[in-house]
Amino acid sequence: MRTIIVGSRQSALAMTQTGQTIDRMKEACAAAGLDYRFEVKPIVTRGDRILDVTLSKVGGKGLFVKEIEQALLEGEIDCAIHSMKDMPFDLPEGLTIGAVPKREDPRDVLISLHSYTLRNLPQGAKVGTSSLRRGAQLKAKRPDLRIESLRGNIDTRLKKLETEGFDAILLAAAGMRRMGWGDRITAFIEPEDCLPAVGQGALAIECRENDSEVMAMLALLNDPKTERAVRAERRFLGLLNGGCQVPIGAYAEAESGEEQSTVRLTAMVASPDGATVLRTEAAGTDPLEVGSRAARELLARGAGRILDEARE
Structure with missing residues (x-):
């Protein structure tokens, strides 16, 4: 019987959501006739150590995942459970998001x-x-x-x-x-008043691309509807090269997990002082195209200048 080592930040919330996700993994594996043991390895990230400075001043999103991703790359853990909103758009070579479980309340x-x-x-x-x-x-x-x-x-x-x-x-x-x-x-x-962070309410289970056994096991937990919605949001984030340093929000909903179902995205870029808030909506059946269209629309309306000034 293989023991799956699961990496997690050691905050109370991270450990709680990791435990809850492992319980769902066990249920899914039992239903599929798979026999695995699970063990949690808590990992302290740089973001957990720096508590007296705003995230925008110390490097943003990667602060909560870098050490965990290193443990994955070095084979110390087999998968990691992150809050999706902590995940940078670009993942290290050799790693992938193996599952996106059903989303909690995104608000x-x-x-x-x-x-x-x-x-x-x-x-x-x-x-x-x-x-x-x-x-x-x-x-x-x-x-x-x-x-x-x-x-x-x-x-x-x-x-x-x-x-x-x-x-x-x-x-x-x-x-x-x-x-x-x-x-x-x-x-x-409500999102009409404050759009959530990209991926807020969703989890990302990250693993090595070449670990086919873990990839197959994680697929049991994937929620296609949530995955499609989050894919649109993350595409928008990636094209704007956004992180914690800039005020970016996005929320998408997929009608279903079917590939041809409609995904509707609302996206936002704002100046830090709130004086300028650019919002747009996009919809379509291809989540990546929906996210791209929203990004292009806001860039055409001046989002690039707002983002450059916020980063400075």
């Missing part, structure tokens, strides 16, 4: 001690987020709000809500639900 949420929503937050309220994407879209809706940096694991951020004078903080619904803390959510923020 952002507002958490407050006073039952505030985005619309009834007091004038000049102090709102915490580590995301330029969230901050820019929030400023566009509510220029009066004071957006302040909030880093740390999900439980650390919830504690800071109580101890550092925030009127509200913004987090991803998926993380709160996976931790079993859905009852602490004050308000859901």
